[in-house]
Amino acid sequence: SQQGEEDPQALSIQEGENATMNCSYKTSINNLQWYRQNSGRGLVHLILIRSNEREKHSGRLRVTLDTSKKSSSLLITASRAADTASYFCATDREGGKLIFGQGTELSVKP
Amino acid sequence: DVKVTQSSRYLVKRTGEKVFLECVQDMDHENMFWYRQDPGLGLRLIYFSYDVKMKEKGDIPEGYSVSREKKERFSLILESASTNQTSMYLCASSLLPTSPLHFGNGTRLTVT
Numbered sequence: 378s379q380q381g382e383e384d385p386q387a388l389s390i391q392e393g394e395n396a397t398m399n400c401s402y403k404t405s406i407n408n409l410q411w412y413r414q415n416s417g418r419g420l421v422h423l424i425l426i427r428s429n430e431r432e433k434h435s436g437r438l439r440v441t442l443d444t445s446k447k448s449s450s451l452l453i454t455a456s457r458a459a460d461t462a463s464y465f466c467a468t469d470r471e472g473g474k475l476i477f478g479q480g481t482e483l484s485v486k487p
Numbered sequence: 488d489v490k491v492t493q494s495s496r497y498l499v500k501r502t503g504e505k506v507f508l509e510c511v512q513d514m515d516h517e518n519m520f521w522y523r524q525d526p527g528l529g530l531r532l533i534y535f536s537y538d539v540k541m542k543e544k545g546d547i548p549e550g551y552s553v554s555r556e557k558k559e560r561f562s563l564i565l566e567s568a569s570t571n572q573t574s575m576y577l578c579a580s581s582l583l584p585t586s587p588l589h590f591g592n593g594t595r596l597t598v599t
Contacts, residue, residue: 410587474585
């Protein structure tokens with residue numbers, strides 16, 4: 378079963394706006410990761426946040442983690458058409474496996 | 488930069504055929520994984536391997552097997568392909584079991 382669940386399933390915004398995607402999970406984690414997938418390609422790792430961290434930045438990306446609510450959010454600021462992709466969260470679970478959510482499809486219109 | 492190469496981008500096979508999907512990574516990673524991706528179901532783990540000749544079942548191993556004879560190569564085998572195995576197959580590798588995954592570009596398999 379999938380550990381992480383992203384919300385919303387799809388998001389459409391204009392270039393320059395901010396995009397926020399959320400991820401909820403069920404069991405305790407050591408870390409949570411966000412990935413991006415362009416249409417028809419493999420996933421690319423964006424950022425990893427550990428369970429003892431609350432916020433992490435990488436360029437235009439900001440990730441927050443609230444372990445009390447078992448949730449994370451990915452914020453993309455000043456979005457560009459090139460940010461159009463699917464975004465997935467992944468959480469680790471016992472046995473050393475990453476479990477992926479179903480993803481959020483982001484469409485950024487120029 | 489880590490490169491994970493999957494041998495085919497697109498593959499069309501007939502029901503009952505034996506299918507081999509090959510994956511090679513060039514960064515000496517111990518850990519390799521096979522996922523399948525289907526609309527509405529996200530990525531599901533089929534098999535993974537922490538070392539040469541070692542394999543462990545993921546969430547949906549039925550109908551699949553794997554082979555890891557060399558550290559850099561992890562093969563997924565469909566013993567007798569069925570139409571419900573039509574999917575996008577993604578191979579990945581990582582330094583540690585839950586460290587960031589490096590993915591190949593995927594193989595889109597169609598079984599007719």
